[in-house]
């Protein structure tokens with residue numbers, strides 16, 4: 001997770017230095033603090049109170065799933081105070097939280113979260129996908145927003161506990177190939193209205209039924225249509241919060257997202273700086289496949305290009321990292337599988353002008369977004385300040401007209417792991433709680 005910073009001496013280094021330091025001290029139990037030292041997060045202390053009012057699982061097309069307004073029967077909550085540290089976690093019935101109106105999170109966005117999924121495999125097993133990536137990232141996010149640190153392995157155990165209790169009923173064995181959305185969240189519950197480092201916090205984990213596919217705006221035409229962000233609407237900047245999943249990044253993006261939707265686009269393509277660097281799309285990382293200018297088909301691979309992590313402007317997506325790893329492992333050799341040309345993997349800043357040029361010169365091969373929510377979804381169009389760039393989705397005669405061959409390969413390879421068709425270290429099996437309801 002510790003990506004070296006690409007530049008030296010800028011304000012972004014102060015941020016990353018502070019975050020790295022805080023992460024180290026947050027996980028360092030030998031830290032000299034007044035005794036008795038505050039307790040670390042400890043999943044083994046969890047108390048369990050099962051619901052007496054189990055709800056029925058909504059049908060896949062229920063409105064509450066489309067709006068993601070409900071969750072499974074249970075949730076996990078853990079309180080923290082600066083004096084005592086983490087209290088014993090509770091697995092208890094899902095329900096409202098109680099907060100003072102002065103609570104820090106309500107005024108100062110002292111909040112961070114994670115997003116991942118629990119899957120029911122075709123082999124009947126429940127799985128998580130690389131959960132340690134999410135728990136490590138949550139620690140980085142918490143640190144950036146002055147929330148308390150914790151042992152990420154204990155958070156992973158709590159996530160597995162919730163999935164093991166609610167998974168059997170909410171992801172029945174009779175419906176393989178389905179998933180629930182997991183949302184670990186941390187908020188500062190500190191009731192002090194003065195702006196300060198929170199002295200009280202709440203960590204909670206909820207598990208939500210989620211739409212099986214997020215629909216593109218034009219159902220007849222495959223692929224997402226993206227609206228490039230305006231010059232006066234910037235998601236993240238060096239030295240800011242772009243690398244952290246903190247609520248403060250997302251509330252302010254809703255205005256641009258709303259405008260995009262109103263104009264018939266699916267998501268915003270976030271640009272940065274006077275050169276219109278391409279960063280991310282909505283809450284997904286963004287990839288293009290193009291042929292480099294001046295290179296011919298027989299002599300060189302295509303390029304798979306995505307924005308770099310070094311300046312900490314974009315989120316270090318688990319899906320992004322997995323796509324890059326799979327590409328490096330399987331697609332860089334000239335004998336790549338799946339009847340595709342080999343790829344050269346390029347993590348660097350790139351501009352909208354480069355995308356436009358590639359399109360005009362017929363070198364643009366494919367573009368897709370990658371993230372937990374949209375998974376791997378092709379992009380068919382980018383509207384950039386007055387011009388529309390058409391992105392090829394599938395070529396005439398391709399067997400699969402719904403997405404290009406690279407998006408298809410990554411999607412297939414990830415699905416094989418997630419749904420247990422191929423054994424892989426990224427697919428982490430969750431044991432089901434004995435006696436859990438399995439209807």
Ligand SMILES: *Cc1c(COP(=O)(O)O)cnc(C)c1O
Pocket residue numbers: 115245280282283284285315316317318319320370371372373
């Ligand atoms: C969550 C998120 C992503 C995707 O990350 P995954 O770990 O792949 O789900 C990408 N960009 C932003 C801004 C995000 O919030």
